Amino acid sequence: MKLIYQQVLSFFAVIAVTILLLGISFSRMTKSFMYNNRWDQLERYSDGLVEQSLTANRKTGKTAFNIKKLDNYEAFLKNQSVHFTIYQPNEKPLYPKNQETDKITSSEWKRLKNNQMIRKTDEITAENKNNNNPAMLEVLKPYYYNNKLLAVIGVGLYTSEVNSTLNKINRDLVKALIISLIVSMIISFFISRRLNRRINVLRDAANQVTKGNYRIRLVNQGKDEIDELTTDFNHMTENLEKSADEIQRQEERRQEFLADAAHEMRTPLTTINGILEGVKYDIIPADSRGKSLDLMMSETQRLIRLVNENLDYEKIRSNTIPLHETKFNAYDAMHQLPGQISAKASAANDEIVIDAPKNFPVYADYDRFVQIMVNISTNAIQFTKDGVITVKGFRNKEDNAAVLEISDTGIGMSNEQAQNIFERYYKADASRRSGKYGESGLGLAIVHQLVEQHGGTIEVSSELGVGTTFTITFPDENSKKQDDE
Numbered sequence: 501m502k503l504i505y506q507q508v509l510s511f512f513a514v515i516a517v518t519i520l521l522l523g524i525s526f527s528r529m530t531k532s533f534m535y536n537n538r539w540d541q542l543e544r545y546s547d548g549l550v551e552q553s554l555t556a557n558r559k560t561g562k563t564a565f566n567i568k569k570l571d572n573y574e575a576f577l578k579n580q581s582v583h584f585t586i587y588q589p590n591e592k593p594l595y596p597k598n599q600e601t602d603k604i605t606s607s608e609w610k611r612l613k614n615n616q617m618i619r620k621t622d623e624i625t626a627e628n629k630n631n632n633n634p635a636m637l638e639v640l641k642p643y644y645y646n647n648k649l650l651a652v653i654g655v656g657l658y659t660s661e662v663n664s665t666l667n668k669i670n671r672d673l674v675k676a677l678i679i680s681l682i683v684s685m686i687i688s689f690f691i692s693r694r695l696n697r698r699i700n701v702l703r704d705a706a707n708q709v710t711k712g713n714y715r716i717r718l719v720n721q722g723k724d725e726i727d728e729l730t731t732d733f734n735h736m737t738e739n740l741e742k743s744a745d746e747i748q749r750q751e752e753r754r755q756e757f758l759a760d761a762a763h764e765m766r767t768p769l770t771t772i773n774g775i776l777e778g779v780k781y782d783i784i785p786a787d788s789r790g791k792s793l794d795l796m797m798s799e800t801q802r803l804i805r806l807v808n809e810n811l812d813y814e815k816i817r818s819n820t821i822p823l824h825e826t827k828f829n830a831y832d833a834m835h836q837l838p839g840q841i842s843a844k845a846s847a848a849n850d851e852i853v854i855d856a857p858k859n860f861p862v863y864a865d866y867d868r869f870v871q872i873m874v875n876i877s878t879n880a881i882q883f884t885k886d887g888v889i890t891v892k893g894f895r896n897k898e899d900n901a902a903v904l905e906i907s908d909t910g911i912g913m914s915n916e917q918a919q920n921i922f923e924r925y926y927k928a929d930a931s932r933r934s935g936k937y938g939e940s941g942l943g944l945a946i947v948h949q950l951v952e953q954h955g956g957t958i959e960v961s962s963e964l965g966v967g968t969t970f971t972i973t974f975p976d977e978n979s980k981k982q983d984d985e
Contacts, residue, residue, distance in 0.1 A: 507695060511688030516681055523677050530669055534662055535637065539619045542582070542639040542655040549573050549584060549653060550643055563650055570595055581661055587652040594651060604640065604652070612642045612652050621659070635659040698726050702733060714741035768799030823865040823953055827977060830862040830869065830902070834891055837873050844878060849886045850908075852877070856893035862902040863977040868950050875943040876906045876970050883968070884910030900976045901956075907969035913962040921960060922948035947972075 553569040556562070565586065574596070577584060586595040591609055608618055618640040638656035642649055701718065708716045714737050720730045775792045778784040784792050838845070838852040845852050862869060873891065880889045887909035896903050913921065922944050951958045955975050962968035 505692075507692035508685070508688045511691065512681075512685050515684040515688065519677055519680050519684070523673055527666075527670055527673060531666055534666060535621065538637050538657055538662055539639055542637065542657060543617070543641060545577060545582060545584070546639060546641050546653045546655045549655075554643075554650070556645060563645055565595065565651075567595070577655075582655060582657050584653060584655045587654065589649045589651070604654075608640065612640060613649060615642055615644065617641045637662065695726070702726070702729065705733065705737075709737060709740065712744075714744050765803060768803050771799045772796050823868065825863060825865050825954070825977075827861055827863045828866055829860060830893055830904075831856050831858050831860045833866065833870055834860070834873065834893055837870075837877060837891060840870075840874055841877055841881065844881045845889065848881050848884060850881055850884050851888045853888055853890045855890060860893045860895070860902070862893075862904075862974055864902075864954050864974050868954075869974075872947050872950055872972065873904070873906070875947050876972075879943055880906060880908035880910060880968065883912075884908040887967075896973065899979060901979070902974040902976075904972040904974070905969060906972075907967060909967045912964040912966050912968055913960075914964060918960050918962050922958070 549570070552573060553566045555564055555566060570586075574584065585593055587604065588594045591604065604612070611618060620638040620640065621635075635658070636656045637659055638654055640652060640654045642652050644650060705716050705718055716737055717734050718730045720727050720734065722731075775784070775796045778792065779789070834854050834856050837854065841852065877889055877891065890905075890907050892905040892907070894903055894905075895901070948958060951972055957973045959971045960968065961971075
């Protein structure tokens with residue numbers, strides 16, 4: 501069964517049960533109200549009969565009913581389908597004498613003699629039907645004079661008079677219930693249809709997502725749970741769209757990297773192959789073989805660097821390379837840096853300046869610390885010609901962290917380049933490089949992963965035509981232990 505029909509039935513069932521219970525309660529309340537109203541009216545008739553027909557002699561203390569007045573009162577009540585009976589204290593009827601009267605049971609006489617009024621409802625039974633006795637409403641009320649029971653007056657009314665009115669009310673009530681049920685069914689149908697339509701919108705949107713349309717968004721009015729689900733759906737599609745865009749961007753950069761790597765590998769492989777052929781066929785002069793071998797070794801190192809950078813990035817990203825963090829004095833490692841990159845710095849006519857205190861403790865993996873300095877410094881040389889590369893180290897007094905700051909006086913970067921500089925395969929415009937050394941697009945991505953593994957932070961600030969500054973923070977040993985706990 502479809503959801504819309506389930507909702508219609510559930511709404512209709514709830515409304516129908518509610519209306520039915522209200523109808524039954526109203527019918528019972530109406531019947532009780534009318535019976536009580538009739539009993540009160542019969543009691544007033546009884547009191548009026550006593551006031552008009554009973555006479556009392558104060559001197560002798562005798563009382564008597566005026567028969568003539570009783571006849572007049574009987575004729576008056578008969579027009580309203582009401583009859584009355586007067587009983588003597590000896591339990592015998594006093595008036596009327598020639599008519600059959602209802603009998604009062606012994607238990608009822610006991611209550612009456614205790615000055616208790618009795619309200620009776622004689623429902624139609626099989627015995628009453630056989631005797632042609634209709635059901636009645638009746639009031640039995642005792643009357644005393646000088647603490648002496650004078651008489652018991654029973655005033656009755658046929659329930660058919662009351663029931664006819666009740667039946668009319670019940671018929672009108674049933675009509676109202678039927679109309680209410682029909683209206684409720686129509687309202688339930690439209691409410692369910694609206695809810696079902698909103699669910700169908702969500703289902704159609706979900707189908708669009710399965711087909712790869714992550715840009716779809718739904719209108720959210722923020723009124724109910726379906727709108728909350730719509731909000732979650734929009735958040736999901738936003739995240740999917742971002743993920744799809746990121747995957748596309750990474751794929752484009754991967755393809756660009758593979759093309760660049762293939763290009764870079766083709767050149768050294770071609771060089772190595774040419775040298776090997778020259779050696780094989782003894783084409784290279786003897787005095788040039790040393791240079792040829794040096795060139796072949798240089799090109800081989802270049803190939804090894806390309807392969808190692810890719811392997812390093814994947815291992816670092818997947819946390820398969822463990823860090824051996826120790827506390828060491830970074831002063832010596834920093835002063836060894838110029839010698840490690842001197843060839844590249846000399847080719848770009850750059851000066852390497854080291855600024856660090858003699859006691860500069862750093863808690864990190866020593867080899868990875870050196871790798872971070874070399875990668876960033878090499879990147880700075882690529883975009884700096886006839887400039888200065890400054891490597892500065894100091895301790896942050898606020899959190900006692902070690903800070904490594906590497907700045908250059910090169911061509912700088914735009915805001916867009918600064919935002920993407922740590923992404924894998926990202927390469928700056930080759931036409932803007934100041935050095936002759938190419939890049940694979942993985943050096944700074946490796947740096948970013950290494951810094952994160954150390955629990956540190958890396959920030960970059962740059963201005964076109966002025967230079968770039970990288971700021972790396974390595975947390976203190978105690979701070980890292982607190983974070984781990």
